[in-house]
Amino acid sequence: MSVLLIVFLIIQLLVVFYLIFPFLLYVIAGIRGEEKLKADSVNDEADYAIIVTAYEQTTLLPSVVDSILKLNYSNYLIYIVADNCDITDLKFTDPRVHVLRPEEVLASNIRSHFYAINNFKRPHDRLTIIDSDNLVNAEYLNEINKLFSEGYSAVQGVRQAKNLNTTYACLDEAGDIYYRYIDRKLLFSAGSSASLAGSGMAFTLDIYRECLEQLSMGGAGFDKILQYEILKRKLRIAFAEKAVVFDEKTAKSDQLVKQRARWINTWFKFSFLGLKMNLNSIFTFNWNQFIFSLMLMRPPLFMLVLASGLFFLVDIFVIPAMLITWIVAVIIFVAIFYKAQGYFKASDSIYKSLRQVPKFVFFQVLALTKANKANQLSVATKHEDQSTINDIKN
Secondary structure, eight states: HHHHHHHHHHHHHHHHHHHHHHHHHHHHHHHHHOOOOOOOOOOOOEEEEEEEESSSTTTHHOOOOOOOOEEESEEEEEEEEEEOOOOTOOOOSSSEEEEEEESSSOOOHHOOOOHHTTOOOOOOSSEEETTTTTTEEEEHHHHHHHHHHTTTTTEEEEESSSOOOOOOOOOHHHHHHHIIIIIIIIHHHSSSSOOOOOSSEEHHHHHHHHHHHTTTOOOSOHHHHHHHHHHHOOOOOOEEEEEEEOOEEEEEEEEHHHHHHHHHHHHHTTTHOOOHHHHHHHHHHOOOHHHHHHHHOOOHHHHHHHHHHHHHHHHHSSGGHHHHHHHHHHHHHHHHHHHHHHHHHHOOOHHHGHHHHHHHHHHHHHHTTTGHHHHHHHOOOOOOOTTTTOOOOO
16 A cells, blocks of 8 residues: 555545544443432632623624623623724613723734633633624523533633524524534533633633733634633633523625635634644543534634535545444434434424535635634624514523
């Protein structure tokens, strides 16, 4: 066998590994069993700073603030960082809401978060980050608190779709459910950490400052740096699957392309952290870091799907013995994908939307061609006013 053919085979086996990686996590999680909480509720109400970041758009801020003020929790203040926003008509009467408008454009999640931290009205114990297009479940902080009471210093909740009004939104949620199950539920259950999702996450103020205070970065990807810094300190990020925020899903193809371009750009930009963590975990025998690093190095889902199809076609002529391996790997992948949809109770509209996966993949390929200039395309996904949505349950 030639060297070129050996290299080609190794690349294929790496793709196969990532197709069956979720199944391996499923097996490990099953062997370990569920993480058991010591208490069903926590009486102590820690003091939270709820940071809501907005860039250019303020349309959805009244809705997210209204949902936060309905929390079954009392010890918190809300800090809205209205970066590059017109706040003339942004008025809130509740004394717990504080609107901050930076004099200079920040165009960065980290800078916005620390702008809020530096303007805190009191020394909070913890902070939680919410996007301007989110809505918050009334039990959000109570559910987050259960994990903090177990000793964790970082917790990721669930970002669930608040709109399934288009095929794109449904497909976006289907992918999000998959990652929610694999990268949060199974990773955490397997003894590693839940990956961070950009919002619906909470931290002790001390760990957040320690990880990011000396870092100032623009563009997407602050959550990738943050989770790396947390795990580098040999800490675990807990998954609170009942701590729900409702997230606005991309409803149009142009939104999808710009959003995915930023995400793909982020993967190329930070995937090296996975390799760095992987090597470190091997020398230090750190299971948490080892499993998490494998997830960090994994290519985006659409790349795996395209690579699998391409390699299968090539192997018909080059390495026919690999065909059975591809068939088994794809069956395992599809089974876990549908297991994820079932676990998080995907709606019928999501299942119906799966027929449009090829179109969804096409737009992500288009996003790949724009990934190198993703941060110039947009800083944040722009959403239309969804004030007509009335079926979100608190």
